[in-house]
Amino acid sequence: MSNAITMVEAVNLALHSEMRRDQSVMVLGEDVGVNGGVFRATVGLRDEFGMKRVMDTPLAETMIAGLSVGMATQGLKPVAEIQFMGFIFPTMEHLIGHAARMRHRTRGRLSCPLVVRVPYGGGIHAPEHHSESTEALFAHIPGLRVVIPSSPARAYGLLLAAIRNPDPVLFMEPKRVYRLNAQPVEDSGETLPLDTCYTLREGSDITLVSWGAMIKETLEAADRLAQQGVSCEVIDVVTLNPIDHNTILASVDKTGRCVIVHEAPKSGAVGAEIAATIAEKGLLSLQAPVARVTGYDTVMPYYRMEHHYMPSTADILEAVNTTLEFS
Amino acid sequence: MDTVFHGEIHLRRYLSDQGKPEQVLPDWTHSPERLVRYYRNMVLVRQLDYKIIALQRTGQIGTYASLLGSEAIDTVVGDLMAADDVLVPYYRNHALQMLRGLPIEDVLCYWGGDERGSAAAALGDDFPNAVPIATQSLHAAGVASAFKVRGEKRVAVTLCGDGATSKGDFLEALNVAGAWQLPVVFVVNNNQWAISVPRSIQCGAQTLAQKAFGAGIRGEQVDGNDVIALHEAVSEALKHAREGKGATLIEAVSYRLSDHTTADDATRYRASEELKAAWEREPVKRLQTFLHEQGWWDERQEQAWIEEVGQMIQTSVDAYLARPQQPIEHLIDYLYAELPNALEEQRERLIRNAQPGGSRHE
Ligand SMILES: Cc1ncc(C[n+]2csc(CCOP(=O)(O)OP(=O)(O)O)c2C)c(N)n1
Ligand SMILES: [Mg+2]
Numbered sequence: 001m002s003n004a005i006t007m008v009e010a011v012n013l014a015l016h017s018e019m020r021r022d023q024s025v026m027v028l029g030e031d032v033g034v035n036g037g038v039f040r041a042t043v044g045l046r047d048e049f050g051m052k053r054v055m056d057t058p059l060a061e062t063m064i065a066g067l068s069v070g071m072a073t074q075g076l077k078p079v080a081e082i083q084f085m086g087f088i089f090p091t092m093e094h095l096i097g098h099a100a101r102m103r104h105r106t107r108g109r110l111s112c113p114l115v116v117r118v119p120y121g122g123g124i125h126a127p128e129h130h131s132e133s134t135e136a137l138f139a140h141i142p143g144l145r146v147v148i149p150s151s152p153a154r155a156y157g158l159l160l161a162a163i164r165n166p167d168p169v170l171f172m173e174p175k176r177v178y179r180l181n182a183q184p185v186e187d188s189g190e191t192l193p194l195d196t197c198y199t200l201r202e203g204s205d206i207t208l209v210s211w212g213a214m215i216k217e218t219l220e221a222a223d224r225l226a227q228q229g230v231s232c233e234v235i236d237v238v239t240l241n242p243i244d245h246n247t248i249l250a251s252v253d254k255t256g257r258c259v260i261v262h263e264a265p266k267s268g269a270v271g272a273e274i275a276a277t278i279a280e281k282g283l284l285s286l287q288a289p290v291a292r293v294t295g296y297d298t299v300m301p302y303y304r305m306e307h308h309y310m311p312s313t314a315d316i317l318e319a320v321n322t323t324l325e326f327s
Numbered sequence: 328m329d330t331v332f333h334g335e336i337h338l339r340r341y342l343s344d345q346g347k348p349e350q351v352l353p354d355w356t357h358s359p360e361r362l363v364r365y366y367r368n369m370v371l372v373r374q375l376d377y378k379i380i381a382l383q384r385t386g387q388i389g390t391y392a393s394l395l396g397s398e399a400i401d402t403v404v405g406d407l408m409a410a411d412d413v414l415v416p417y418y419r420n421h422a423l424q425m426l427r428g429l430p431i432e433d434v435l436c437y438w439g440g441d442e443r444g445s446a447a448a449a450l451g452d453d454f455p456n457a458v459p460i461a462t463q464s465l466h467a468a469g470v471a472s473a474f475k476v477r478g479e480k481r482v483a484v485t486l487c488g489d490g491a492t493s494k495g496d497f498l499e500a501l502n503v504a505g506a507w508q509l510p511v512v513f514v515v516n517n518n519q520w521a522i523s524v525p526r527s528i529q530c531g532a533q534t535l536a537q538k539a540f541g542a543g544i545r546g547e548q549v550d551g552n553d554v555i556a557l558h559e560a561v562s563e564a565l566k567h568a569r570e571g572k573g574a575t576l577i578e579a580v581s582y583r584l585s586d587h588t589t590a591d592d593a594t595r596y597r598a599s600e601e602l603k604a605a606w607e608r609e610p611v612k613r614l615q616t617f618l619h620e621q622g623w624w625d626e627r628q629e630q631a632w633i634e635e636v637g638q639m640i641q642t643s644v645d646a647y648l649a650r651p652q653q654p655i656e657h658l659i660d661y662l663y664a665e666l667p668n669a670l671e672e673q674r675e676r677l678i679r680n681a682q683p684g685g686s687r688h689e
Contacts, residue, residue, distance in 0.1 A: 030521075031522045033523075038591075056523070058529050125389055127389065127418075127440075299658075302442050304389075304439060305440075305441075307689070
């Protein structure tokens with residue numbers, strides 16, 4: 001049996017595994033080589049695969065993304081690391097203006113099978129700009145997959161899938177749970193499916209929808225509710241673009257109630273897209289308004305006050321109770 | 328073939344690693360006032376740095392970027408800037424911000440995860456420090472554009488690291504500063520490392536100063552551990568800018584004597600011999616030796632000053648630790664000039680959750 005490993009170790013395992021299997025996979029980014037990444041996600045790669053395949057780049061995110069576009073069109077599979085989500089914005093010109101539409105605008109002549117990995121989210125007492133959740137900015141972009149694992153096993157299988165995927169993928173790693181809840185992960189080389197939600201727990205009274213680190217609080221809430229006799233179905237959305245709405249709609253059709261939980265600010269976020277789709281296609285199955293438990297529409301506070309921003313298990317319980325009591 | 332461009336980069340340096348004059352010193356160094364002032368400040372900020380690291384180790388402050396090795400650069404730049412110039416700093420410039428009026432207590436606040444650390448009124452028009460690398464270079468060019476448009480004799484001064492010079496923002500800022508002849512001074516604190524990435528693989532050019540050539544501005548290298556060389560280079564650059572002659576890029580060659588931040592472990596990627604060698608060149612000791620030899624500073628003064636700054640720092644630490652938490656609604660209230668109606672409900676929720684019985688009450 002394999003040893004229990006953390007999410008960041010699972011990312012590392014997937015990178016090793018796929019680089020052994022596929023010579024065209026390259027890793028590039030700031031501090032990813034000798035240092036093994038500031039979170040150690042790329043530790044050991046440089047020793048095993050050498051500096052031609054594991055590149056410590058100059059400090060320039062625009063360059064990292066632009067290079068990746070160039071490499072990807074030529075048959076390489078770059079897996080770029082952006083050190084923190086707060087520093088991803090310079091990549092947008094290349095990811096949005098080029099990677100996400102290369103296949104489309106060349107009518108399939110060229111493609112961009114690249115992965116950008118990026119740690120994101122709050123709760124680790126980091127300095128400013130190191131704790132935001134800006135997935136919605138990318139999930140809005142046609143042609144760009146946005147994938148977020150919530151456990152070591154899914155990080156492994158989804159990262160393999162992201163690397164093998166023929167189109168660009170933004171792979172966002174919830175760093176708050178990087179080292180929480182180790183679990184056995186076998187280096188099977190097997191991918192997990194993208195573009196599908198994962199039902200983590202089946203239930204009949206209410207559907208809880210979340211992704212990333214907030215899955216932890218969502219499952220905690222589901223546990224507590226189970227003790228009170230409330231049966232929650234918990235859905236991990238995983239791929240935020242394109243979203244597998246069918247799984248969510250089928251669940252809401254069964255439970256009639258839904259609470260969406262995310263760390264990002266409320267307005268214009270992915271939760272809004274999910275709620276809107278339920279309103280469009282599942283209105284008649286609803287027995288209560290869809291509720292959202294989210295961060296606030298404000299700048300992520302510096303670490304001293306960040307817990308005031310982060311949605312808590314108690315917030316989820318409150319929203320669930322309100323939703324259940326609605327009549 | 329005609330040579331259509333010719334450029335040279337000079338390294339300015341007066342004091343040897345051991346604090347011995349290597350050439351004729353400028354006149355202002357013939358009296359002690361300024362040099363002693365520089366020295367005292369460098370000792371102060373170094374003592375503060377040790378204190379902050381101790382606070383971090385005991386969980387009283389968050390992840391912190393040490394200033395060890397940049398004492399001379401920040402001290403000289405801060406001392407020479409005019410009060411109404413504008414500083415556009417990066418995250419390793421708290422020593423410089425202090426000379427611009429930032430109280431020690433606010434430095435602690437900032438690294439202690441509290442927004443009030445950037446709020447000090449004394450900072451006037453100065454920017455808060457930039458964490459997204461090199462973004463500040465462009466802001467400084469914009470500040471300088473404002474001065475130029477209004478015909479003011481003010482100068483924008485901005486600092487960044489060696490790693491930052493790889494970023495488009497930095498090069499774009501140099502470029503526009505050259506194209507528009509902007510009153511801006513770019514100081515690169517080349518401390519040889521960008522986290523784990525050494526200067527040698529950051530950029531193929533022999534010096535970072537020569538990036539000035541591509542932008543058509545002045546560029547020079549200066550020993551960043553030598554306050555006299557720094558003083559000369561920075562004064563000239565400020566004067567040049569103030570006279571409307573345009574921008575300068577100063578590459579101050581220093582060494583990061585610390586880990587990148589308290590979250591980093593430089594032993595993973597940096598040879599201990601290299602660090603040891605760098606301590607032989609460090610700025611505080613160098614100036615101390617020089618002052619000793621001039622008879623301008625002695626062991627007794629050293630002890631008295633260390634004691635005095637120790638008390639000053641402790642008073643600030645006590646004030647920092649005793650500072651009440653900021654009002655919870657400040658997490659929203661400063662977002663817009665006026666609170667939009669749309670945010671009122673969230674604001675109430677934020678306050679309610681922080682109260683006893685609320686979901687975020689600690
Ligand atoms: C745009 C951006 N990318 C990445 C980071 C993460 N990061 C913080 S400091 C740093 C290295 C900076 O090195 P350098 O410019 O040499 O400045 P130093 O810290 O050495 O003074 C990196 C990569 C960041 N803050 N901003
Ligand atoms: Mg540096």
